[in-house]
Amino acid sequence: MSQAAVAAHGAEVHHEELGFWRRYVFSTDHKTIGRQFLFLGLVMMLLGGILALLVRWELGWPETRVPLMGWVPEPFMYDGYMGPEFYNAVFTMHATIMIFFAVMPILVGGFGNFLIPLMIGARDMAFPFLNMLSFWVAVVAGVIMLAGFFVPGGHAATGWTAYAPLSAVPTYSGVDWGQNLWCLSLIVLGISSLMGSINYITTVVNMRAPGMTFFRLPLVIWSLFIVAILLLLALPVLTAALGMLLFDRMAGTSFFLPEGGGEPLLWQHLFWFFGHPEVYILILPAMGVASEILPVFARKPIFGYRAMAYSMIAIAFLSWIVWGHHMFQSGMNPTLGSTFMITTMLIAVPSAIKTFNWLGTLWGGDIHFTTPMLNALAFVSMFVIGGLSGIYMASTPVDIFIHDTYFIVAHIHYVVFGGSVFAIFAAVYYWFPKMFGRMMNETLGKIHFWLTFVAFNCTFFPMHILGVGGHMRRIYNPLQYEFLKPLQPINEFISISAICLGIAQIPFIVNFFWSLAFGRKAERNPWKANTLEWDAPSPPPHGNFESIPTVYRGPYEYSSPLVPEDWLPQTRRLAPERAAAATVS
Amino acid sequence: MLRWLPENVSTYGEKIDGIFYLIYYITGATFVLVTALLVAFLVLYRHRPGRKAVYTHGNTALEITWTIVPAVIMVVLGLVSKARWDEVKVDIPRGDIQVRVTGKQFNWEILYPGPDGKFDTEDDLQIDNDLHVPVGKVVRVALRSKDVIHSFFLPHLRLKQDTVPGREILTWFEATKPGTYEIPCAELCGFGHSGMKGTLYVHTPEDYARWVAEKWPAQQARLGTKSEAEARG
Ligand code: HEM
Numbered sequence: 064m065s066q067a068a069v070a071a072h073g074a075e076v077h078h079e080e081l082g083f084w085r086r087y088v089f090s091t092d093h094k095t096i097g098r099q100f101l102f103l104g105l106v107m108m109l110l111g112g113i114l115a116l117l118v119r120w121e122l123g124w125p126e127t128r129v130p131l132m133g134w135v136p137e138p139f140m141y142d143g144y145m146g147p148e149f150y151n152a153v154f155t156m157h158a159t160i161m162i163f164f165a166v167m168p169i170l171v172g173g174f175g176n177f178l179i180p181l182m183i184g185a186r187d188m189a190f191p192f193l194n195m196l197s198f199w200v201a202v203v204a205g206v207i208m209l210a211g212f213f214v215p216g217g218h219a220a221t222g223w224t225a226y227a228p229l230s231a232v233p234t235y236s237g238v239d240w241g242q243n244l245w246c247l248s249l250i251v252l253g254i255s256s257l258m259g260s261i262n263y264i265t266t267v268v269n270m271r272a273p274g275m276t277f278f279r280l281p282l283v284i285w286s287l288f289i290v291a292i293l294l295l296l297a298l299p300v301l302t303a304a305l306g307m308l309l310f311d312r313m314a315g316t317s318f319f320l321p322e323g324g325g326e327p328l329l330w331q332h333l334f335w336f337f338g339h340p341e342v343y344i345l346i347l348p349a350m351g352v353a354s355e356i357l358p359v360f361a362r363k364p365i366f367g368y369r370a371m372a373y374s375m376i377a378i379a380f381l382s383w384i385v386w387g388h389h390m391f392q393s394g395m396n397p398t399l400g401s402t403f404m405i406t407t408m409l410i411a412v413p414s415a416i417k418t419f420n421w422l423g424t425l426w427g428g429d430i431h432f433t434t435p436m437l438n439a440l441a442f443v444s445m446f447v448i449g450g451l452s453g454i455y456m457a458s459t460p461v462d463i464f465i466h467d468t469y470f471i472v473a474h475i476h477y478v479v480f481g482g483s484v485f486a487i488f489a490a491v492y493y494w495f496p497k498m499f500g501r502m503m504n505e506t507l508g509k510i511h512f513w514l515t516f517v518a519f520n521c522t523f524f525p526m527h528i529l530g531v532g533g534h535m536r537r538i539y540n541p542l543q544y545e546f547l548k549p550l551q552p553i554n555e556f557i558s559i560s561a562i563c564l565g566i567a568q569i570p571f572i573v574n575f576f577w578s579l580a581f582g583r584k585a586e587r588n589p590w591k592a593n594t595l596e597w598d599a600p601s602p603p604p605h606g607n608f609e610s611i612p613t614v615y616r617g618p619y620e621y622s623s624p625l626v627p628e629d630w631l632p633q634t635r636r637l638a639p640e641r642a643a644a645a646t647v648s
Numbered sequence: 649m650l651r652w653l654p655e656n657v658s659t660y661g662e663k664i665d666g667i668f669y670l671i672y673y674i675t676g677a678t679f680v681l682v683t684a685l686l687v688a689f690l691v692l693y694r695h696r697p698g699r700k701a702v703y704t705h706g707n708t709a710l711e712i713t714w715t716i717v718p719a720v721i722m723v724v725l726g727l728v729s730k731a732r733w734d735e736v737k738v739d740i741p742r743g744d745i746q747v748r749v750t751g752k753q754f755n756w757e758i759l760y761p762g763p764d765g766k767f768d769t770e771d772d773l774q775i776d777n778d779l780h781v782p783v784g785k786v787v788r789v790a791l792r793s794k795d796v797i798h799s800f801f802l803p804h805l806r807l808k809q810d811t812v813p814g815r816e817i818l819t820w821f822e823a824t825k826p827g828t829y830e831i832p833c834a835e836l837c838g839f840g841h842s843g844m845k846g847t848l849y850v851h852t853p854e855d856y857a858r859w860v861a862e863k864w865p866a867q868q869a870r871l872g873t874k875s876e877a878e879a880r881g
């Protein structure tokens with residue numbers, strides 16, 4: 064399609080009236096698809112959160128009646144009491160849902176879809192139909208996953224890591240169709256992500272507006288672009304592994320079963336070859352979001368733009384050669400463990416670079432504490448804790464002790480909740496005006512932030528202590544162990560904090576829906592930001608821009624001496640003489 | 649925070665804890681530094697009317713510094729860690745005592761080779777979940793699994809090693825203090841994972857001899873000479 068045809072197409076679509084179904088349900092508009100992914104992810108996050116509270120209840124007050132859960136039928140719960148089988152399914156599904164159906168859909172599916180065309184100055188994705196398909200395939204995956212709760216034998220109960228042979232032989236875990244559906248769902252979800260990632264890569268490479276060079280891309284686009292490449296390369300490995308697992312379960316192939324000549328550790332290698340890039344799939348977009356929001360509210364260019372982009376590339380590259388750090392104690396050749404330790408230690412370096420660059424961005428700034436900014440700042444400081452705790456586990460001898468303890472659980476949550484989820488909140492508060500054309504309420508936003516921040520730390524920081532005390536993960540009743548009994552008050556404290564953390568989300572839900580309907584109408588550029596999405600109306604119409612913008616500079620020209628105001632949009636053309644005058648005056 | 653570590657009763661445990669403390673100080677200092685800077689910047693550079701932010705895109709010297717310094721720290725930490733790791737997991741000593749521990753849903757089968765020191769012979773003795781060892785002797789453990797992956801965890805000895813069906817994995821420890829310690833399973837292994845645990849009995853030499861005498865009354869004499877010979881050699 065020629066440039067003129069694209070423009071004509073955009074203008075024509077702008078006026079075309081689409082029916083309800085094409086507009087809201089089977090839409091090919093990247094913005095609608097982005098919003099759909101966001102809703103899907105938020106709903107699933109709520110479900111995942113409820114499952115987490117069940118886990119916490121069990122650990123805080125083991126083998127007692129769970130309040131409000133009397134309605135769950137046998138054999139899952141017995142008049143509100145849960146058994147170990149159900150407990151295992153609950154934490155398995157908590158992690159599965161949070162990782163695959165909440166954080167990934169929101170950050171990659173939701174914001175990826177919404178932001179990529181808008182921020183590179185395109186009218187839509189390269190393959191709008193494929194994009195729509197990718198959302199609906201994800202819905203199918205979600206339905207299959209949820210169906211697992213209702214099959215006899217219950218849902219998958221082998222952890223989100225599904226280590227074989229436990230996961231490969233139905234009698235070992237006592238779960239039959241639950242685990243099959245779990246595999247099937249993730250295979251289908253993998254197809255959805257593949258479609259999405261091909262789309263993202265093509266769009267970023269081919270559809271950038273005139274003047275939008277790679278080094279003028281906003282960092283969040285860099286992060287999503289890198290994530291798409293990671294997805295493209297990592298997910299097929301998981302899909303293949305899941306296929307093999309299904310064959311082992313249903314066709315007697317024994318890929319992972321030693322009796323039939325298979326190898327249990329093969330599953331772990333395949334899983335973590337996917338799994339470690341996966342954790343970076345969860346965090347890179349979050350880093351991108353923080354890199355977007357900090358400059359806007361510090362009114363300052365990002366510190367070390369190129370270092371930020373290169374360090375994300377370095378992280379992506381290194382993430383392929385560290386997977387063995389999940390297997391130090393697995394029986395893998397211990398000498399190989401040392402190699403993986405060194406690569407793992409190295410991946411802390413680009414993480415450190417990013418942190419210091421964020422600090423550099425704040426230095427000398429003009430900092431406005433809006434709700435998106437507070438959440439972005441929380442992201443930075445919580446990511447620091449999560450990154451530092453990774454170093455303990457990267458050290459192989461220390462990992463001997465803390466592997467499979469609550470220390471790992473603390474680490475995971477500092478990076479995935481403290482990192483990714485705070486970034487999700489930051490992104491929702493920041494882009495809500497563009498997505499829905501209305502502002503969110505700042506007061507409610509701040510209440511939500513502070514309650515969440517405090518409750519989050521009370522919930523997850525003490526888990527480091529449990530881990531240091533040797534508390535294993537994935538156990539149903541810590542009181543079965545003498546050496547864990549002194550830790551029980553900490554478990555109770557954590558569970559109470561977790562309940563508070565859940566309650567702290569109510570202001571967010573209220574704010575979200577209230578603002579959707581009654582929020583103050585948003586102007587085009589409420590935050591006075593530079594990137595292209597703020598050049599489009601709020602919310603942008605089908606086709607996004609009145610005319611395709613031309614880009615003159617990088618995305619972070621805040622407080623530039625060239626202009627009197629403290630922002631300088633990427634699209635604003637400065638006449639050379641005016642620029643000169645501005646510096647003189 | 650590290651005072652919550654269970655009491656250490658193994659020879660290499662102290663060295664592992666040493667690295668634990670080293671990392672604790674390094675990460676603690678980093679955390680304090682970063683957080684102090686963050687808070688200071690937030691206070692110093694909060695919005696005040698009429699002030700504009702500093703316009704800068706970075707500082708190469710600074711950026712090189714904060715790349716090199718963490719890289720050097722990490723590499724040093726890696727080298728220190730490798731030495732300890734090799735001691736625990738790579739260079740497995742022959743051992744004064746041999747046992748075979750087999751994980752199965754949901755027990756540890758402990759197999760003692762008996763006085764002849766060889767497994768799969770007449771005098772072998774299997775006891776579920778109870779592991780008896782003498783203090784101050786190197787115990788070499790051969791780990792196996794009958795069904796799924798389990799993880800042999802001795803929190804007080806700073807030892808953890810998964811057991812994998814289809815292979816035998818060797819590991820070792822030397823206890824420094826008599827007492828009884830729990831042996832939880834640390835890898836999810838099914839509905840009975842929680843509560844899958846054994847007990848490690850670390851005996852004084854006299855108690856251990858008594859226990860052996862009780863279990864293998866016939867060969868008591870032979871065993872006595874053997875262990876004396878070993879002690880001298
Ligand atoms: C400084 C960078 C990091 C280092 C050095 C690091 C190191 C590690 C190590 C060594 C483990 C395995 C521990 C064990 O099981 O014994 C681990 C587990 C894990 N890490 Fe990290 N990590 C880092 C950053 C991240 C980030 C950014 C994320 C996610 C956004 C993440 C998510 C996870 C998760 C989910 C697990 C646990 C997986 C499981 O067993 O279920 N990590 N990390």
Ligand SMILES: [Cu+2]
Binds near residue numbers: 342389
């Ligand atoms: Cu990893």
Ligand SMILES: [Cu+2]
Binds near residue numbers: 798841
């Ligand atoms: Cu177990």
